[in-house]
Amino acid sequence: MKSTVNKRFNKTAFQAAVNKYLVTKLATLPEQADAHAWRLAMEYALAETTTMNLLATEQDPKIKNARSVNYLSLEFLIGRLTGNNLISMGLYEEVTVAMAEFGQNLTDLLEEERDPALGNGGLGRLAACFMDSLAAEEYPAVGYGLHYEYGLFKQSFNDGRQQEAPDVWRDETGYPWEVIRPELAQKVGFYGKVEEYTDNDGLNQRRWLPGLQVEGMAWDLPIVGYNNNSVYPLRLWECRALAPFSLERFDEGNYVAAQASHIQAGNLTKVLYPNDNHDKGKELRLMQQYFHCACSVADILRRHQAAGHSILDLAKLESIQLNDTHPTIAIPELLRILLDEHHLSWDDAWAISSKTFAYTNHTLLPEALETWGEQLMTTLLPRHMEIIFDINLRLMGEVAHKWPGDIEKLRKLSIIQEGDERRVRMANLCVASTYAVNGVAAMHTELVKRDLFPEFNELFPGRLHNVTNGVTPRRWLKFCNPKLSALISSKIGTGWIKDLGQLQKLEKFADDSQFQMDFMCVKKANKQRLTDWVAENMGLTINPDAIFDVQIKRLHEYKRQHLNLLHILSLYHRLINDADFKMQPRVFIFASKAAPGYELAKEIIFAINKVAEKINNDPRIGDTLKVVFIPDYRVSLAEIIIPAADVSEQISTAGKEASGTGNMKMALNGALTVGTMDGANVEIREEVGDDNIFIFGLNVDEVQALQAKGYNPYDYYNSDQLLRTSLDLLAGDEFTPGQPGLLNATRHSLLAGGDPYLVLADFADYVQAQGRIDKQYGDQKSWAKMAILNTARNGKFSSDRSIRDYANNIWQLNAVSR
Ligand SMILES: *Cc1c(COP(=O)(O)O)cnc(C)c1O
Numbered sequence: 140m141k142s143t144v145n146k147r148f149n150k151t152a153f154q155a156a157v158n159k160y161l162v163t164k165l166a167t168l169p170e171q172a173d174a175h176a177w178r179l180a181m182e183y184a185l186a187e188t189t190t191m192n193l194l195a196t197e198q199d200p201k202i203k204n205a206r207s208v209n210y211l212s213l214e215f216l217i218g219r220l221t222g223n224n225l226i227s228m229g230l231y232e233e234v235t236v237a238m239a240e241f242g243q244n245l246t247d248l249l250e251e252e253r254d255p256a257l258g259n260g261g262l263g264r265l266a267a268c269f270m271d272s273l274a275a276e277e278y279p280a281v282g283y284g285l286h287y288e289y290g291l292f293k294q295s296f297n298d299g300r301q302q303e304a305p306d307v308w309r310d311e312t313g314y315p316w317e318v319i320r321p322e323l324a325q326k327v328g329f330y331g332k333v334e335e336y337t338d339n340d341g342l343n344q345r346r347w348l349p350g351l352q353v354e355g356m357a358w359d360l361p362i363v364g365y366n367n368n369s370v371y372p373l374r375l376w377e378c379r380a381l382a383p384f385s386l387e388r389f390d391e392g393n394y395v396a397a398q399a400s401h402i403q404a405g406n407l408t409k410v411l412y413p414n415d416n417h418d419k420g421k422e423l424r425l426m427q428q429y430f431h432c433a434c435s436v437a438d439i440l441r442r443h444q445a446a447g448h449s450i451l452d453l454a455k456l457e458s459i460q461l462n463d464t465h466p467t468i469a470i471p472e473l474l475r476i477l478l479d480e481h482h483l484s485w486d487d488a489w490a491i492s493s494k495t496f497a498y499t500n501h502t503l504l505p506e507a508l509e510t511w512g513e514q515l516m517t518t519l520l521p522r523h524m525e526i527i528f529d530i531n532l533r534l535m536g537e538v539a540h541k542w543p544g545d546i547e548k549l550r551k552l553s554i555i556q557e558g559d560e561r562r563v564r565m566a567n568l569c570v571a572s573t574y575a576v577n578g579v580a581a582m583h584t585e586l587v588k589r590d591l592f593p594e595f596n597e598l599f600p601g602r603l604h605n606v607t608n609g610v611t612p613r614r615w616l617k618f619c620n621p622k623l624s625a626l627i628s629s630k631i632g633t634g635w636i637k638d639l640g641q642l643q644k645l646e647k648f649a650d651d652s653q654f655q656m657d658f659m660c661v662k663k664a665n666k667q668r669l670t671d672w673v674a675e676n677m678g679l680t681i682n683p684d685a686i687f688d689v690q691i692k693r694l695h696e697y698k699r700q701h702l703n704l705l706h707i708l709s710l711y712h713r714l715i716n717d718a719d720f721k722m723q724p725r726v727f728i729f730a731s732k733a734a735p736g737y738e739l740a741k742e743i744i745f746a747i748n749k750v751a752e753k754i755n756n757d758p759r760i761g762d763t764l765k766v767v768f769i770p771d772y773r774v775s776l777a778e779i780i781i782p783a784a785d786v787s788e789q790i791s792t793a794g795k796e797a798s799g800t801g802n803m804k805m806a807l808n809g810a811l812t813v814g815t816m817d818g819a820n821v822e823i824r825e826e827v828g829d830d831n832i833f834i835f836g837l838n839v840d841e842v843q844a845l846q847a848k849g850y851n852p853y854d855y856y857n858s859d860q861l862l863r864t865s866l867d868l869l870a871g872d873e874f875t876p877g878q879p880g881l882l883n884a885t886r887h888s889l890l891a892g893g894d895p896y897l898v899l900a901d902f903a904d905y906v907q908a909q910g911r912i913d914k915q916y917g918d919q920k921s922w923a924k925m926a927i928l929n930t931a932r933n934g935k936f937s938s939d940r941s942i943r944d945y946a947n948n949i950w951q952l953n954a955v956s957r
Pocket of ligand 1: 260261262264773774799802804
């Protein structure tokens with residue numbers, strides 16, 4: 140390993156830098172500084188190194204001349220950076236010592252950092268893991284996102300109901316790891332009109348005259364390669380209003396309206412939209428998307444041309460990966476620049492653009508597939524709308540050629556959805572305009588081919604790929620679970636941190652009694668750590684010897700937190716009413732945010748909290764059953780919960796979860812999965828073997844067959860007494876004394892509401908699987924073996940492997956070591 144960062148560490152110089160920032164940046168003195176100031180000063184001192192390495196990487200001729208990938212995502216859920224950067228820089232121990240000499244405990248300082256929550260959930264976290272892996276694997280890369288002033292809302296509970304508060308992730312003094320790059324600022328237009336004109340060669344040209352311009356300011360966050368010298372930028376664009384003289388083109392009458400939109404423009408990147416897997420079609424959201432795309436495409440072209448490359452070679456040197464359809468407008472934006480500014484012919488422009496873009500599909504849920512109204516698009520982006528129609532014209536030509544006279548095919552594949560109002564289908568635009576489309580787990584990709592885009596798959600053979608998601612082993616094992624990391628390294632060395640497949644070598648210890656004890660000892664310590672956290676932060680006592688059964692993920696009906704709740708209700712009922720019923724003590728742990736506009740999701744949170752309140756205080760139950768809903772789910776919370784998990788709840792309706800990554804994080808940390816045959820659960824099962832996972836429920840074909848024949852939740856309600864009793868507990872005032880029916884929304888959705896995600900259909904099998912878990916946990920030795928095998932056999936789910944798959948199969952990218 141030729142990392143030099145570590146060797147260059149000079150404790151005295153580092154401490155001098157910390158002192159310097161205490162005084163010059165934080166205006167305090169070492170004697171007066173609190174932990175907050177110490178932490179910031181430490182980060183500023185460390186950022187000196189990462190900023191220098193960022194620039195050095197950027198300036199390296201090897202990088203400038205190498206093919207690189209541009210990862211475009213509206214979300215990067217990066218989590219706290221300091222601990223992870225210390226690990227990647229190889230400075231964790233050194234800085235622990237250096238700060239200790241100031242009387243500061245590094246672990247405490249790290250706990251002081253707030254999460255930059257610039258994403259909603261899995262999709263944003265994936266983008267963050269991918270950036271970590273790109274840098275670790277030394278693939279030239281730039282991540283492009285938005286610099287939201289407010290990240291995902293902070294969640295608290297008031298009498299069990301979710302409250303949202305704004306999330307200010309940057310300190311008043313700034314965020315030490317980021318650096319502003321004013322020389323990279325871009326201008327972005329909106330509205331206005333398209334003009335036709337004749338150029339000097341007598342050719343007809345078109346150009347867009349925007350009615351409003353804003354500025355995109357670049358902020359770079361350093362993505363530090365693990366144990367190497369590469370630091371790649373995560374470049375986040377902040378929207379700023381240009382000076383009011385940009386309003387010149389408006390006449391008197393439009394002045395106020397223009398002023399208003401001017402103010403609005405300055406607010407474009409104020410806040411992250413809090414929806415996960417749901418498209419809400421708001422004008423400001425479309426403006427955010429275009430702003431992100433325009434800044435990013437302009438910056439990619441700037442870099443390309445500054446390195447001396449011809450625009451005609453763009454596709455040879457740059458790949459642009461679209462993380463879901465959110466950055467789709469980058470496609471017409473690049474075409475607009477090639478056509479209207481570089482005056483390329485359509486064929487030449489298309490040849491470049493269609494070889495530059497690739498698209499990742501993240502969902503099959505209809506409500507998550509983005510469409511934008513033609514009218515809004517035309518008003519906001521008139522030239523882009525023209526270009527989209529041009530793309531569609533050619534696509535329709537290809538479809539007509541392939542399936543002559545087949546109107547149905549034209550209607551289905553068209554980028555334009557006909558109806559009362561015509562709408563632009565962003566996923567169709569992506570599939571038609573990119574050289575590669577990928578799903579995010581084997582089963583998801585099969586469903587993309589079979590159910591979502593079967594005709595496109597025929598029309599463009601070879602375009603659809605699979606790249607199974609992964610998680611970075613640095614954050615999700617080494618950093619979040621130091622005890623397990625140390626145990627693993629003591630047996631197989633440290634190679635696994637960069638090559639997670641090496642965890643396989645643990646298999647030979649799976650039957651070793653001493654190793655089993657050590658492994659369970661680590662698990663127990665992590666459960667104790669979470670127990671202490673829950674006591675300190677929630678005032679709740681839980682038993683670290685109980686099974687820790689964990690469901691942490693966004694709240695969504697398809698993820699079925701209410702199935703978990705029904706199981707809890709069934710246990711509660713049996714504990715009270717069935718004297719013969721025995722179970723291992725269990726703590727059910729939830730953490731989850733609901734989109735503020737998703738009423739039913741918020742009702743489910745309320746129901747879980749109310750049920751928890753009653754059960755946790757019911758003297759008949761004691762320590763046997765506890766339910767803990769930890770507020771404000773975020774990356775730093777996941778880092779405490781995941782190492783403590785015994786059971787990982789991955790119980791989505793088969794066919795609905797594209798991949799999941801929470802499932803990977805927990806299995807890697809030795810939790811056993813109870814899950815459906817959905818998303819990456821299918822591949823986890825393949826890796827760990829049927830004996831080391833608890834699979835239940837309908838598979839995707841059975842789900843589709845049941846829905847085709849007509850699903851009736853009452854069939855299950857009427858015939859399964861345990862189900863009926865459990866569900867009916869929600870109807871009265873058992874959990875809301877004196878206020879019957881307060882929890883009815885959840886129950887109603889599962890009965891009269893039609894139970895769209897087949898919760899009742901999977902209930903009985905789920906209860907059975909949970910029974911097997913209960914029994915299995917009674918045999919600690921065999922449980923330990925299963926847990927060890929889960930850690931040993933989940934090496935496939937490293938995001939390093941995902942990134943190598945992208946590099947080899949989609950981006951055609953080579954690593955460049957510096
Ligand atoms: C991993 C992660 C997710 C994704 O979890 P799933 O169970 O795959 O939905 C969401 N939020 C945070 C904070 C995460 O760390």
